[in-house]
Amino acid sequence: MSNAASLRCRECGRDYPLAAIHVCDFCFGPLEVRYDYERVKRNVSRQSIENGPTSLWRYREFLPCDSDEPIDIGAGFTPLLRAKNLGKALGLNNLYIKNDTANPTWSFKDRVVSIAATRARELGYEKLACASTGNLANSVSAHAAASGMSAVVFIPEDLEAAKVLGSSIYAPTLVKVRGNYDAVNRLCAELAGSYNWGFVNVNVRPYYSEGSKTLGFEVAEQLGWRAPDHCVVPIASGSLFVKIRKGLEELAQVGLIDEPKTRMSGAQASGCSPVAAAWEAGSLNFRPQRPKTIAKSLAIGNPADGYYSLVQLRETNGSCGNVSDDEIIEGMKLLAETEGVFAETAGGVTVASLKQLVDRGDIHPDETTVAFITGAGFKTADAVVESLAPPLVVDATMESFENAFNEPQPVGANA
């Protein structure tokens, strides 16, 4: 049995059973898993976690699943890299990169889906579903395949070929929806209410979102059981942003780390920046936007946890980056060229925002800062391919090689 006690409304505090529900019937607030922390405290220690599997399931005492055999394809426990070169380039002395490109389907979505799939199976669902612009679709398809469940995955019609392939290889029922993001949203919201499927980020959302807090657990453990001073996190729905802090707070609540004083800063692309725009306006009310950015994995114009993200920015004395598509590409290149990590466009948003926050003086150079890189670059290769230096093309002679090698090279293919 898990240590989960109930689902609780984040707004009015009403409790609900641990069922497939996600919204409070009274106030429409989001439901969140509540745990029996006294029981967690009795069952867990630093040693017991360190002896656990090298996946997010090492933190199972903090997760809402009962099963002894979770759907685990190896999500989590990704590297925390000491980013000295990037830190030097940005003027940060204690910078780390949490490299979640190292997950089984190359994005942090494997964390949330591993838990959602396990819980959906426990709740009796035989079919998983989602609506996604890429990473979530890839992960749902893979977890369904590995668990013997079936999957129905909805994607916008114009999705890039690499992202479609990243789902179709696992043989889900893949549905391309014609129309803009609003149309896809509306259809999928209706489907989620009509079909008895485990829609991972709708009716299973309270469990799904718990996967994100494992990033907080891991960072604290990998830093030697302490919370970082500052986290910089890309904001899409906002769930990842608020759950990383929840992870740190839960560790403190059961005595595994000291009370965290972590500043939480966000990162958004200017082409879809409802949270960043509200933050700049000093408001806790964001205005929904119609996304237009190369960072499609962050293209959520009406973020479910937008309000809570803004509250967290305020509570933790954080800040929020707001960066252009050109800055995103520069961020992707800077991360690759300094740390050897090829991130997708969302990673470019994080690195570009990190730079922006440093330039604004919002991050102190000596703070222990962790930047979260949430997806791998091959998924969005089209975004940078035009801006990279071309290879040298030579004849098979020493002379030809030396002529080409000694010639000054352009920076960027089209420079």
Next chain:
Amino acid sequence: MALKRVRFTFPEGLITEPVIYRMGHEFNVVTSVRMADVDFDTGWVILEIEGDPSEIARSLDWAEASGVRVDPVTGDVLEG
């Protein structure tokens, strides 16, 4: 009969317009405002709409055509 919950976001130009009242008169739907925050230049309303499914769909198309942004009550379902 069906019941649907949606979130309306009003742009500044529609703040003073009785959009929900008109929707209830032009279409055979019953509207109930469950939560709202309306300011002088923007506002949102969480609305329950009861009626025949096709009539609800027509009423929402009309609201969107009038300039209201219509979203699922829980935020975007589509994720990265």
